[in-house]
Amino acid sequence: MESAEYKKQYDEYLARAEKALNQACERYLPEGSDVCRAARYSLLGGGKRIRAVLVLAVCDMLHGNAEAAEQFAAAVEMLHCYSLIHDDLPCMDNDDMRRGKPSCHKAFGESTAMLAGDVLLTEAFEAVAGAPTPASVCVHAAQALGAGAGSRGMVYGQELDLKYEALAAAEEQLRLIHRHKTGALINAAIQMGGAAAQADEVQRKALEAYAYGIGLVFQIVDDVLDVTGTAEQLGKPIGSDSENGKTTFATLFGVDGAMQLAEKLNDETCTALRDAFGEKSAFLEQLARTLLNRRS
């Protein structure tokens, strides 16, 4: 896929995602509540919207229900946003900045930020349940979201991440952390796109491989950017991993070694996707490459 065509398509998905997020705010985060104001502050404050775009692109590739996918896209961004808010809290990573502005608890206080996370998590599921599509599709999407976000997915990843902050992690543990902390919710997004298109079991398996592939590449690049990027590019302090003595792909393999690994994984992931979906996979392949080559 040509770069200009990709960019146009991406921008279209992004615009649909933002519209869906604004509608979700209207519906699920009413005015007049400080908690909802805090939730909106974090939810609408930028971000790459990769998960939302993935929902829409997968649904598109499989010719699914676009309206349902838009609501699922909003839901997965709400869920992702809750995880960032809780992750930034003093009892977790204690981060003051997020996406170039004060993190939620810095702007609204700890109790409001915690409740803002709680409300985003709750309303994400309400949004899935209320999507304009047959109930069986909503149920599949809710199950995908629950599996990706819960005790066998993202929350388990956060637990592992906290655990290995104090311990030296080897490559195997790092992969395990990222598979859960990042990969599981990316897979949820992709499976929700699949649900909106009533994907079959074979398609779901192929999508899962893609999801965990790009999830790992995303995380390796994150580790590299923490060393090579600038605070301005990233909207958060850099070097925080190495200052904290944390094991990352960059500390394990060096910047060049980590990038070589990311490139190899990316090639495998894109080849497998093309084998499964043929020409239709062009956008998702290009997306994978963009995540590999990003600078922020």
Next chain:
Amino acid sequence: MESAEYKKQYDEYLARAEKALNQACERYLPEGSDVCRAARYSLLGGGKRIRAVLVLAVCDMLHGNAEAAEQFAAAVEMLHCYSLIHDDLPCMDNDDMRRGKPSCHKAFGESTAMLAGDVLLTEAFEAVAGAPTPASVCVHAAQALGAGAGSRGMVYGQELDLKYEALAAAEEQLRLIHRHKTGALINAAIQMGGAAAQADEVQRKALEAYAYGIGLVFQIVDDVLDVTGTAEQLGKPIGSDSENGKTTFATLFGVDGAMQLAEKLNDETCTALRDAFGEKSAFLEQLARTLLNRRS
């Protein structure tokens, strides 16, 4: 309904609720995770299980699907438990004790407790989505749970509660707080029981009136017990409301005045329920009276 018959029925519901909770732990809170261990500690550590019993009793009254109701009962207790864990955290009420033992963060640390709450909230929705019943029933139940727990329900109640800790609340505000903080999740439980029985609109309205009626009575009695109860009976420190200078139904109307109000509300609630459902409402009426007359 005779007291012995009521007690027998209640114990049967309780046993089914505990069984459903244990099954939910097996399915949704895997071994080997500290976060899930913390969640189990709080979830299985006693509690009155009123919400679970309400799901089962309403489903029974309307001759619904008992298996689905059991899974919904577990889900609503998981959701209630998450709210207690987060509510007890230092940035919220900072309570060291819960149900007669150290609160979750006292036993497991703050970050693990916060994640335990997050995982219970997430898995509650996964449990609803995975209930053994038609997808449309799962969707209704998920919507009821989301509405009761989220931005127009429980979380909004917690926000109001925090807000009025610093301000003197009048009766109107107190009712608003409790309607959201306690009533909304009780209504969610009751509506989930109704969903399992595919209740119609008229039935749902009547159930809602009952839910908010017993929710308010429950909270008035809570306020009274904070003055008249013992720490041993309640499993938590007493007098904490008045020490904090908090407005309660007991400070507004005195113990006797508050109990008179609770009795009046209870009579109205039970009469309306009987008008809607006739003889079949006997158990739920008796349950309302038990909540009125409880000592802990």
